[in-house]
Every structure is written in structure tokens, then in C-alpha cells.
Amino acid sequence: MFGEYVISPQVSIKAVNNVSIELKKNEVIGIAGESGCGKSTLIKILYGFLQPPLTASGKVLLNTKGGLDLLSVSEDYKRENIWWKIMSYIPQNSMNVLNPFMKIGDHFVELLRKHLKIEKDEAYRVAEEYVMSMGMRKDVLKAFPHQLSGGMRQRVVVSLALLLKPSIIFADEPTTAVDVVLQKVLLQLLTDKQKELGATLVVVTHDMGVHAMITQKVAVMYAGRVVEEAPTEPLFEDPKHPYTQALINSLPRLGDDRPRIGLSGSPPDLRNPPPGCEFHPRCPYAMDICRREKPLRVKIDKDRYVVCWLYAKR
Amino acid sequence: MSTHLLKVENVTKVFRYGILGFKFRAVDDVSIVIEDKPMIFTIAGESGSGKTTLAKLILKIYRPEQGRILFMGRDIYRIDDNEYHRCIQPIMQDPYASFNPMQKPIRYLRETARNIAGIRDEKEVEERIAKTLSYVGLNYVDVVNKYPHEFSGGELQRLAIARALIPRPRLIIADEPVSMLDASLRINIINLFKKIKEDLGISFIYITHDLATAYYMSNKIAIMFRGTVVELGDARKVLSNPLHPYTQTLIESLPEPSPKKRRYWMEKKIKFSTYIEEEEFVIKGCKYVFRCPYTIDKCKHVLPPYIKVDDTEVRCWLYEKK
Amino acid sequence: MYINTRIRVFIDVLKSLSRYGRFRVGIAIIAILIALSLISLASPPRYKQWYVYPKDRPPQLTSSIDMILGTTTNGRSVFWIMVNALANSLCIGLLTALIGSHIGLLIGLLAGISRGKTELGFILLIDSFVVLPGLPILIVLALALKQSMTIHTIPLILSVIAWAWPARNVRSIALSVMSRDFITIASFSGIKFRSILLYEVMPYVLGWHLTNFINTIIWAIGMETALAIFGLSILSEDTLGTMLYWVLNFNALFRGLWWWILPPIVLLILIFIGFYLISVSVSTYLNPRLRGGVA
Numbered sequence: 056m057f058g059e060y061v062i063s064p065q066v067s068i069k070a071v072n073n074v075s076i077e078l079k080k081n082e083v084i085g086i087a088g089e090s091g092c093g094k095s096t097l098i099k100i101l102y103g104f105l106q107p108p109l110t111a112s113g114k115v116l117l118n119t120k121g122g123l124d125l126l127s128v129s130e131d132y133k134r135e136n137i138w139w140k141i142m143s144y145i146p147q148n149s150m151n152v153l154n155p156f157m158k159i160g161d162h163f164v165e166l167l168r169k170h171l172k173i174e175k176d177e178a179y180r181v182a183e184e185y186v187m188s189m190g191m192r193k194d195v196l197k198a199f200p201h202q203l204s205g206g207m208r209q210r211v212v213v214s215l216a217l218l219l220k221p222s223i224i225f226a227d228e229p230t231t232a233v234d235v236v237l238q239k240v241l242l243q244l245l246t247d248k249q250k251e252l253g254a255t256l257v258v259v260t261h262d263m264g265v266h267a268m269i270t271q272k273v274a275v276m277y278a279g280r281v282v283e284e285a286p287t288e289p290l291f292e293d294p295k296h297p298y299t300q301a302l303i304n305s306l307p308r309l310g311d312d313r314p315r316i317g318l319s320g321s322p323p324d325l326r327n328p329p330p331g332c333e334f335h336p337r338c339p340y341a342m343d344i345c346r347r348e349k350p351l352r353v354k355i356d357k358d359r360y361v362v363c364w365l366y367a368k369r
Numbered sequence: 370m371s372t373h374l375l376k377v378e379n380v381t382k383v384f385r386y387g388i389l390g391f392k393f394r395a396v397d398d399v400s401i402v403i404e405d406k407p408m409i410f411t412i413a414g415e416s417g418s419g420k421t422t423l424a425k426l427i428l429k430i431y432r433p434e435q436g437r438i439l440f441m442g443r444d445i446y447r448i449d450d451n452e453y454h455r456c457i458q459p460i461m462q463d464p465y466a467s468f469n470p471m472q473k474p475i476r477y478l479r480e481t482a483r484n485i486a487g488i489r490d491e492k493e494v495e496e497r498i499a500k501t502l503s504y505v506g507l508n509y510v511d512v513v514n515k516y517p518h519e520f521s522g523g524e525l526q527r528l529a530i531a532r533a534l535i536p537r538p539r540l541i542i543a544d545e546p547v548s549m550l551d552a553s554l555r556i557n558i559i560n561l562f563k564k565i566k567e568d569l570g571i572s573f574i575y576i577t578h579d580l581a582t583a584y585y586m587s588n589k590i591a592i593m594f595r596g597t598v599v600e601l602g603d604a605r606k607v608l609s610n611p612l613h614p615y616t617q618t619l620i621e622s623l624p625e626p627s628p629k630k631r632r633y634w635m636e637k638k639i640k641f642s643t644y645i646e647e648e649e650f651v652i653k654g655c656k657y658v659f660r661c662p663y664t665i666d667k668c669k670h671v672l673p674p675y676i677k678v679d680d681t682e683v684r685c686w687l688y689e690k691k
Numbered sequence: 692m693y694i695n696t697r698i699r700v701f702i703d704v705l706k707s708l709s710r711y712g713r714f715r716v717g718i719a720i721i722a723i724l725i726a727l728s729l730i731s732l733a734s735p736p737r738y739k740q741w742y743v744y745p746k747d748r749p750p751q752l753t754s755s756i757d758m759i760l761g762t763t764t765n766g767r768s769v770f771w772i773m774v775n776a777l778a779n780s781l782c783i784g785l786l787t788a789l790i791g792s793h794i795g796l797l798i799g800l801l802a803g804i805s806r807g808k809t810e811l812g813f814i815l816l817i818d819s820f821v822v823l824p825g826l827p828i829l830i831v832l833a834l835a836l837k838q839s840m841t842i843h844t845i846p847l848i849l850s851v852i853a854w855a856w857p858a859r860n861v862r863s864i865a866l867s868v869m870s871r872d873f874i875t876i877a878s879f880s881g882i883k884f885r886s887i888l889l890y891e892v893m894p895y896v897l898g899w900h901l902t903n904f905i906n907t908i909i910w911a912i913g914m915e916t917a918l919a920i921f922g923l924s925i926l927s928e929d930t931l932g933t934m935l936y937w938v939l940n941f942n943a944l945f946r947g948l949w950w951w952i953l954p955p956i957v958l959l960i961l962i963f964i965g966f967y968l969i970s971v972s973v974s975t976y977l978n979p980r981l982r983g984g985v986a
Contacts, residue, residue: 428875428879430875451881454879454881458879459875459876459879461872461875461876462872463872466871466872466873467872467873467876468873468876469873469877469890469891471894472890472891477876477877477880477882478880480877480880480881480882481879481880481881483881484880484881484882485879485880485881529876532876532880533879
């Protein structure tokens with residue numbers, strides 16, 4: 056699929072470029088990459104949340120709905136039948152997405168009433184039970200968002216996203232604004248519930264540590280393309296794409312102070328991307344062909360793909 | 370002369386929530402010493418731990434309510450601003466906010482060379498700037514006519530470092546200097562800090578919440594929690610053998626980029642408590658009582674003193690010598 | 692060279708402003724009004740005298756433009772009264788804006804950079820003038836100073852109130868700019884406080900100063916009209932306000948002298964719309980959040 060931001064009729068940014076991705080049941084998939092590589096845009100498209108200036112082409116097929124193309128149905132349909140129920144989305148800065156004028160309980164009751172068509176009192180009872188099952192006190196429901204700490208608010212947002220037992224959960228940088236302790240609590244909550252529901256969890260983050268701790272499969276993005284796709288363990292043990300190598304090897308670790316070297320240069324301007332492989336200006340192994348032609352997706356191993364001329368069979 | 374480059378003595382800074390809100394101590398009775406030898410001193414802690422406030426106190430942006438800060442044995446409020454800025458320079462968190470978007474960054478480098486480094490001759494000013502820029506990996510010609518929006522974040526942060534280096538300070542205070550940068554660029558900036566420390570003998574106060582980079586680069590570390598320093602000592606020792614329960618939790622929660630450690634990380638569950646932030650700020654005793662698994666009655670009422678265990682100082686009653 | 696770049700920046704700003712349709716319409720309206728008011732320079736000396744023309748005549752085309760908008764009950768040419776009133780009203784608006792918004796700029800900046808007790812004093816001063824009801828105070832002032840009022844002293848009286856809103860606005864802008872990181876970097880670059888104020892803070896404040904300036908023009912013209920309707924402006928001079936006063940006094944409304952009533956009302960509406968459009972497009976330009984698009 057493709058995703059473009061149209062800034063003015065003359066200028067558009069290809070934030071997501073020819074990406075194909077498959078989400079399997081009961082799996083935690085990570086999308087890695089730096090700011091501006093298109094990872095947030097990718098999951099907005101997967102979620103079918105297209106608002107100007109974002110436009111998308113390609114297909115997002117949903118198996119549970121008999122191969123329905125999400126990009127072809129109306130927003131009202133998605134709102135009624137798909138969002139929250141089949142797919143849910145935990146946005147960036149999720150501690151600030153709650154309506155400040157609504158009590159926490161009303162957030163839950165509104166969702167329950169809309170989708171389960173039940174009475175207010177019953178919805179409130181269901182919400183109470185649910186909140187307790189998520190490890191919170193039930194008087195949280197009586198509070199306004201500003202009365203809760205940032206961590207609690209984030210927990211509420213995660214609970215809301217999981218309320219209707221969706222089969223796909225998208226989490227866009229769910230833990231960038233929180234400290235490590237809270238990050239761990241939230242990630243553990245998310246993965247526990249994912250296992251319980253047998254759902255697919257898609258985690259977008261630039262923090263390779265998070266990928267190593269919770270995902271089963273990682274897709275690494277650079278300048279709008281997926282450059283490497285692999286199961287987590289082999290990816291960290293033996294990264295193939297030079298960009299993945301740099302990402303993983305440049306990370307300092309506790310208890311290890313060997314000198315580490317980073318990449319030179321900076322990410323390309325997507326309005327005017329370099330010809331050939333987008334990564335070649337920063338790549339230590341750049342060859343002639345990299346400057347001229349786009350590399351193709353090469354299968355290296357079971358479920359392992361890399362987009363790089365180094366691995367192309369010629 | 371004094372053997373201390375910088376000495377922070379029992380410094381307290383009080384803030385207020387709103388105009389009529391409650392008062393709380395953003396920095397509460399903090400003492401740290403930075404010896405007079407090139408070193409990287411890390412101040413680590415979560416948001417709201419007071420680490421940035423402490424940096425601003427040292428930079429004379431805030432004035433402490435209690436305690437004093439000594440630079441080379443002199444109270445920093447007795448040192449003339451210009452002289453102080455020749456010795457201490459800051460690097461900020463957000464490279465895009467460090468330079469006025471309406472002015473060329475080179476202006477700040479020139480002004481620093483003229484006013485702080487005290488170079489009179491204009492040719493020498495440009496020479497010093499060119500030399501410093503090439504030291505941090507930038508090219509004078511590429512920089513001189515550009516506005517901030519024409520640079521990338523990494524380049525701007527290098528410019529900020531170059532500016533701080535121009536007067537050859539003794540100490541640079543870097544407040545989360547890499548947290549806004551892309552992952553692939555962070556390590557370069559961190560390596561640059563190490564190089565500056567070794568080549569030029571400049572010390573750093575590195576403020577961060579990222580313990581992995583702290584381990585990678587720093588000599589000493591102070592862990593802060595809710596305004597107090599809870600543990601202080603050699604960085605390697607503190608991070609590989611944490612004493613304070615808070616430091617232990619911090620290290621256990623750190624996600625590491627090695628999937629082999631996943632099981633250990635997943636199995637160590639953290640109890641999510643419904644503590645209240647305000648209470649943590651105002652409590653008389655140890656501020657960690659609401660979350661600590663080892664709380665005893667004493668913790669709630671009396672703030673533990675610094676207790677020496679080997680070379681590490683830790684503020685926790687667990688280590689009280691009987 | 693320095694001045695050249697400043698001029699270029701100014702032209703760039705005008706260019707990007709002129710992309711807003713609102714801005715172009717606003718500028719066009721104001722340009723037409725200014726052109727109209729400039730005609731007043733050619734007014735014949737007799738325009739101030741009564742009964743030069745027959746009274747209560749509707750508009751008619753004659754060889755001169757004197758009768759083009761008809762005459763008043765005092766036998767004066769409505770056209771000449773109108774262009775003079777427009778010139779005077781614009782002049783009052785402009786002078787008040789010059790005095791009031793600049794006092795506001797100065798006090799706002801001082802309040803923005805001062806700390807502690809001085810800051811509290813400034814806040815008290817600014818806020819009490821913001822909450823004081825403007826019209827009653829102006830009525831009292833106008834009553835007291837009625838003898839010495841001219842076109843040039845009315846702006847002084849209006850400025851007593853006019854500075855407070857701009858001051859408040861400038862203070863909040865200055866405060867937010869002063870807390871930004873680059874101010875810290877500037878002071879650690881050894882840049883003197885005065886130059887920080889001039890080169891780092893002022894560029895941010897000046898844009899808002901421009902909107903304040905335009906808003907004060909609107910406010911002052913409206914306020915003068917209000918005072919005039921109470922009969923408290925200088926009735927011997929023609930302004931849009933005094934024109935309305937005489938219209939009301941001679942019951943022109945009930946006698947159907949529409950050609951005397953309409954000109955001041957239409958002009959006031961045009962002035963408000965014109966300046967409002969400019970002010971809105973300037974503040975949209977200054978505030979990136981309102982500008983829209985991908986930032």
C-alpha cells in the first residue's frame with residue numbers, strides 16, 4: 056500500500072511507499088524506525104484512519120470480514136462495525152486523549168451502550184467489573200481525567216481500547232512519554248491481555264529495547280519502506296540490512312561499555328528522496344547499483360525478508 | 370586551592386502549583402560534589418524527579434531557597450555572570466528550541482566567542498568558530514549562512530555543542546541532550562561527549578532518564594527521585610549492583626535490546642500501585658514509601674540520611690548500620 | 692545591507708499575507724476609504740458654513756460634486772461632511788493606536804521581564820484597567836475635559852483606556868518567549884539583556900503588536916462614535932460619530948432623510964470589516980496552529 060501526505064497540490068510526501076504487511080492471529084508485531092520513517096502513518100492506514108492531508112492507495116484486507124478492503128468503505132461503516140470492535144488504536148501521548156469534561160466511567164459507558172446496545176445501569180456495572188479485572192479500583196470510574204496520574208490515565212486508555220475484545224490492537228509509541236517503570240507496567244498489561252484475547256498486537260516504537268522484550272516479529276522501516284522483516288530473535292542476533300545493523304549495534308547496553316559507532320548523515324528528505332536505495336547516502340556498503348536502482352525484496356530464510364542489494368541473487 | 374570543581378550543598382528549591390496551590394520541594398536538600406578532574410557525572414531519574422531543576426539551579430537560572438552552590442570554592446552568586454559563563458555552559462534538550470528560529474545559529478557562536486571567550490579580533494573569532502565546528506564534525510562553510518530550519522536535529526545539536534565549547538569551559542551541563550534525536554544519531558553525540566572529555570578535559574553533568582547511555586559514558590551517577598538523591602556513587606557500581614529499591618526497580622524495568630533477556634524481564638512483575646503524586650512530594654519521610662516493597666514504619670516518618678556502603682552513598686534505612 | 696534584508700523580510704511577509712483572500716479584501720476596503728478621506732483636502736472653505744445650499748435635498752447630479760449626496764437640514768453638503776468626517780475618524784483611530792498600543796507595548800514588555808513585586812504591581816495595574824468599564828470612565832473624562840477637546844486631544848483621552856489590552860497581550864507573549872530555551876542560550880552567549888530584548892524577544896512581540904495596533908484603531912473609532920452619540924465628542928468638528936449625533940438630533944430617521952443617515956453608517960461598517968479582515972489575517976499568519984497544513 057501507499058500513503059501520501061498532500062501538503063499543497065504541487066508537493067506531496069510519500070510517507071509510506073509500497074509496503075505489504077501481513078498480521079497473523081495471536082502475534083505481537085513490532086514496527087521499528089526513526090521519527091519520520093512513516094511508521095505512524097503506516098498504522099493509521101492499517102487502521103483505516105485517513106484524514107486530510109493523508110491519502111492512501113492500495114488495499115487493507117480484513118479476513119474476519121471476508122476480505123473486506125478497509126480503504127474502500129466509508130468512515131461511518133468503520134465507526135459502526137470495525138473500530139473498537141475488531142480493531143482498536145492506542146494513540147501517541149495517550150495520556151492526553153481522554154475528554155477532560157467526561158468522567159472516566161462515562162467514557163466506558165458510552166462505548167458499551169453504543170456497541171452492545173445495553174442500558175446505562177447495566178453498562179456501568181459491566182464497566183465496574185471490567186475495570187477491576189484490569190487491576191484498577193472501581194472508584195476510578197467516578198474521577199475526571201485530570202484527577203488521575205499520567206500512568207493511570209494511560210492505563211485507562213489501554214483498558215478502553217481492549218474493552219470490546221478487539222482482534223487487532225494498534226499501539227503507536229504507547230510508552231514514549233513515560234518513565235521506564237511505568238513503561239514496563241503498561242507493556243506487561245498489553246501483552247498479558249493480548250495473550251488472553253488471542254489478538255494481534257502491533258507495536259510501533261523507535262525503542263529497539265521494547266521490540267526485543269515483547270515482539271515476535273519486527274518490521275524495520277526506513278524512509279517509508281520496510282527494509283527488513285524478521286522474527287525478533289534472529290533479527291537481533293544477526294541483523295541483515297545495514298540500517299538494522301546500525302540501529303541494533305549502536306545501542307548502549309547496561310554492563311557493556313565497548314565503544315559503539317553510529318550512522319553518519321541524517322534521514323532523507325521525503326519530498327525529494329535520493330535515487331536508488333533511500334539508504335545509500337548513509338550506507339557503509341553502498342555499491343554502484345544502490346545509487347541507481349531500487350533494491351527488491353529478498354527472502355533469506357523462513358519469514359525473513361530484506362530489501363537490500365547485498366543479498367540479491369544475480 | 371579547592372579540589373572540587375563544583376559543590377552543591379544542601380540545596381532546596383520550592384515551587385508552587387498555581388498561585389494558591391500547595392508548595393512542594395522540586396529539589397530537596399541535595400548535595401553533590403564534582404571533583405576537579407575530567408569526568409561525566411550523570412543525574413538520572415524519571416520526569417518530575419527534579420533533575421532539570423537541579424541543572425537550572427547550577428546554571429543560575431533559578432535561585433535556591435536554601436543551601437549554596439560552590440564553584441572552585443566560591444559561591445556562584447559571588448561570581449560575575451560573564452566569568453561564570455566562561456566556566457560553565459549549557460546544552461539543552463530540544464535542538465530546535467536552542468536557537469531562535471528567526472536568527473542564524475552562527476550569530477550565537479560569534480557572540481559567545483566575542484563576549485564570553487573574549488576574543489577581540491574578528492578574524493580570530495571566525496578562526497575559533499571554524500576550528501570548533503570542524504572538531505564537532507561540521508563544516509564552517511555549510512553552517513555560516515543557514516537558519517535553524519535548514520539544519521537537521523543532529524546538526525543543530527552539534528552546533529549547540531560547538532557553541533558551548535567555544536569559551537573552553539570547565540563544565541558543560543547537558544540536559545537530556547540526545548532524547549529528541551533519532552536513535553541512529555544518538556550514539557554519535559554521546560561518543561562526541563566522551564571525546565571532548567578526554568581531549569579537552571572538560572567535565573560534563575549529563576542529565577538523563579536513559580540508564581543504558583549513562584552506563585556507557587559516565588563515571589559517577591546520582592539517582593534522583595521526587596527531588597531527593599537516593600543513590601550516589603561510581604556509575605558502574607551503582608548500575609551493576611544497585612542498592613536503593615528504586616534504583617533496583619529502574620534497572621529491572623529497563624527493556625534491553627537482547628531478546629534472550631525477555632523471560633527474565635517478563636517474569637519480574639511490577640506491582641502497579643495507585644499512589645498519589647502529590648503525597649509523594651510532601652511526605653516527611655522517604656518519598657519512595659508508597660511504592661517500596663520493603664517499607665518499614667520508620668520510612669514513613671524520617672528521611673534516611675546518606676549511608677555509605679562501600680563507596681556508594683544510599684539513602685535507605687535498609688542499609689542502616691546496627 | 693542590514694536595512695535591505697529587513698525590507699526583503701517585510702516584502703516577503705506582505706507576499707505571504709497577500710495569499711489570504713481576506714487580507715486582500717481588507718486592504719482593498721481600507722485603501723478605498725483612505726482615498727475617499729484624502730478628497731477632504733480639496734474641500735471648499737464654504738463646506739463648514741450653514742445654508743450654503745438649499746436644505747434637505749436628496750442626492751442629485753449637478754455640475755459640481757457638492758450635491759452628489761444631497762444636503763443636510765442645515766443646508767450643508769453631505770458629501771463634504773462625509774469625506775472630512777472619515778478623515779477625522781481615521782485620524783482619531785490612528786493617533787489612539789499610535790499612542791495607546793505603544794504605551795501598551797512598553798508596559799507589557801516591562802511587565803513581561805520584571806519579576807517579583809514589580810511584576811505583581813504591573814499585573815495589578817494592567818488588569819485593573821482591563822476590567823474597568825471603559826465607556827463610563829471615558830464619559831466622565833470627556834465631561835471634565837470638554838472645553839479643551841480637539842481632534843488631537845480625543846486620542847489622548849481614549850488612550851487612557853486603550854493601552855490595557857495590548858499591554859496584557861504583549862506581556863503574555865514576552866513571558867512565553869522569555870521562558871524559551873534559546874533565551875537561555877542567548878544569555879549564555881554573553882548577549883546583553885538589552886539586545887536579547889531587542890533581537891530575540893521583539894521579533895515575536897512585533898507581530899502581535901501589529902494586530903494590537905489594528906484592533907486599537909477599530910476600538911478607538913467605535914469609542915469616539917459612542918461618545919459622540921452621547922454628545923460628548925467635539926461637535927464643532929465633523930467625525931463619523933458627530934455626523935450620527937446630528938442625524939439623531941434632527942430626527943433625520945423619522946423624516947426619511949436617508950442620504951444623510953446612510954453614509955456614516957456604511958463607512959463605519961466598512962472600516963470595521965476592513966480592519967477586522969486585516970487583523971484576522973495577520974494573526975492567522977502569526978499563529979502557525981491556525982495556519983493549518985503539515986508543519
